[in-house]
Amino acid sequence: MLERALRKNSAKVTFVLPADAPAAEVSVVGDFNDWRPGVHALTLRKDGNRAVTVELPKGSSHSFRYLAAGDYWFNEDMADGQDGPNSRIHVIRRHPAGSFQTAAAPNSSSRS
Secondary structure: OEEEEEOOOEEEEEEEEEOOOOOOOEEEEEHHHOOOOOOOEOEEOOOOEEEEEEEEEOOOEEEEEEEEOOOEEEOOOOOOEEEOOEEEEEOOEEOOOOOEEOOOOOOHHHOO
């Protein structure tokens, strides 16, 4: 699950997973951390889930995946789209209610 909070010039995106799915240690890796495992490791929250928050520039778009121990890669079901094998998030603008508006990923099949 993704939790999002828009700031003046950035957005705080919190990546959330259940504590036991998968049971191993998990990091979120993406173009925002040069795909380096461990930089954004999910930690246990009071609600029983694991999470990590990453600040991203407003108007940006990023590819990411989760990486668990044992070289187990997996995607985010709540992502805004896909970028090849990766999940994609788009930080566009704020709705009147304060949540993010997202845009669909560009159609990669139209690229030559």
